[in-house]
Amino acid sequence: MVITFMILWILTILMIVFDWKTVSTRWAALITFCGGFGGFGRAWTETFMPSLRKYQMSADFLESMTIPLYNIGSFTNTNGLPYAFLMFALYYSNYASKKALRRLSIAAALPMIIMFWITPFQPIVDHNYHLLLVWVGPYVILGSVLLIHAYSKESSPILKRNKLAIMLLALPPVIFQLISNYILRLFHYEDAWRFNIISISVLFLIFSIFIYKWGLFGFKVHIEKVRMNSNLRTLTSGIVLLQHTLKNELGKINILSDQIAQVSSKQNLHEIEQNIKYIQSTSKHVLHMMDRLHHHAQGIVLFEKETPLIELITNSVVSMQSNLKNKSIQIHVSVPDDLIIICDPVLMQETFQNIISNSIEASHANTSIHIKAKMIGEEICMEFKDNGTGITKENMLYVYDPFFTTKGLKSNYGLGLTYCYKVIEAHGGVLQITSEKGNGTSVRINWPKFKSIIHIHHETRDIYA
Structure with a gap:
């Protein structure tokens, strides 16, 4: 149990430190915290206290904490984890408005509150697993369905990949918890939950691999x-x-x-x-x-004002007309007409022009570049996608470095992407680049939702340049 709670609480701390601002990440952190608290209660009872007694290091106040810690940890794990999982799935899949989700978070907590009042805590906590399964089972099933559906309906390859990673991280340990900690107990298999260490260890391994390769919960960005x-x-x-x-x-x-x-x-x-x-x-x-x-x-100083995003994109595309005509490249823009962002329009347009210019240089003649923007959850998500030459894995390690360039030094000093990165960061956003040699490049920009002032009601439209 020591390893179990340590792994889960390490994950909790990492998610809080690196991506506290995202609500779904906070719910994910609550999942690992609740699971870790159950492990901590067991570890205190079965490992820490026996070791202290063995070496005569125990004390009355430590002994008095044994049963309360076990009870609180067991109840938090058994009742809090399925609640946190459902709320994480609701926020991550983004099927409801922010106001509706807040109401759902209160309503979904009612079974847990009822269980707190009817569960005996003396001499030790005695869970009613028949009653628990009445609501825990639907919570886990509904949360799993939401995550699977969010993955299946996602059209963006990058977001689809991230949702697959989240699905693989969340579903196996939670479903194993449902089976071992609830269902099998009904058949008097009391110790099946001890095999959770296997699923938790695999979870940590997969988590580490995904963080290294793709970046989740803000880690790679940080x-x-x-x-x-x-x-x-x-x-x-x-x-x-x-x-x-x-x-x-x-x-x-x-x-x-x-x-x-x-x-x-x-x-x-x-x-x-x-x-x-x-x-x-x-x-x-x-x-x-x-x-x-x-x-x-010098540090970037912003002069922000309300600016239609479509206006910035259109102006950037128009400024590139001569470059586009030389290579017969079309730009397809799909941006909501009524999405107004709060930004420095001069710096933002210069950033867009830099990105588009790079895409044009990398693209073959008679091809196209796609620019899209939409609201996803609590973020404004924008993507510049070309099907050009792409970037090698070796060069991807250095694309953000100042002065790095593969274009030669006569006309390019390698400051474009560095500058774009700093402008987006100054606006509270994140710029990420994904690319593969021969398969084009995708530049994604994510801003927090509070940087927009008008919700999207209209259909997006395509502009051809």
Whole structure:
């Protein structure tokens, strides 16, 4: 039981720390907390206290806690876990409004409250498993059906993959709990629940694999953010030094070239004048790049206002008309007309243009790029999808790194995605990239729901560019 409760409470802590803002994640954390509390009560009774007694380290107040801890842990696990599972499934599958879900959370707690009043706790808790199955069984079955249906109806490949992972993580241990902790007890198999350690260990293994490969409950996003911020701090200090040094030296070159130009013009030295023009042009270009680098090194300041998302997308697409025509690429935009977001329109449009520009460069001629946006649960979800060359697994490790680029350094300095990432982060959102060599790239942007001010009522429409 020690391993069981430790694994479950570690998962609880991780979910709370990394993704507390998402309501469904909080319910998932409550599932593992309730299951872990049951294990803790058993571990206290069967492992901790016997060990303390063996080494004569026990005390009266510790002995007095044994039965209460066991009772509370057992009741929390037996009654709280199925309730938390149903609420997690309801919030995660997003079949009801936020107001309706709050009401359901109260209504669904009534059986648990009734069980608290009718369950004997003296001398130890005595569960009525016949009565428990009357509501626990339907809760587990309904929650399982909701998760399966949410997976089956999902059209986005990325979201479908994540929902499959959630389904594989949640259903096996909860169904095993239903069988071992409720049904088998009716047939006097009192210790079948001890095999829960197997399902919990498998759960932890699968959880770790999915976190590493795909990212769930905000873990991968957090890891990428830490890595990104570390790289950006290094970038900032380097840019400041580089910008200061080069700007001073190039400023001197510019002044000297102006003076030489004045002298040479009097002597009609045409060749010198041409060379001077090249010097001036080069120095001005480098000075311009230094200003851009300095801009990227500074913190992003937002000037937010209410802006239709469709307007930002349309303007971004229009600005790319020449690039699109050169490669005969169509952009299909499916965005709700009445979805208004609170953002800095200048920075957001620049971000969209960066993403679209990357998609155009990666796409083959006579292909298409798809841009979609919709409300999913408590988030505004947006996706830029192309079927271009894609990104290799090796390069995917570095796509967020400042100055990383595969395009060559003549016209691209590798700051585009870094800048996009920071703009979206400044707006309280998350930018994620998934890609496979030869199968295109998907850039997903998720914002919290409070960044929108109008709910979606109208059908989305396609715009062709």
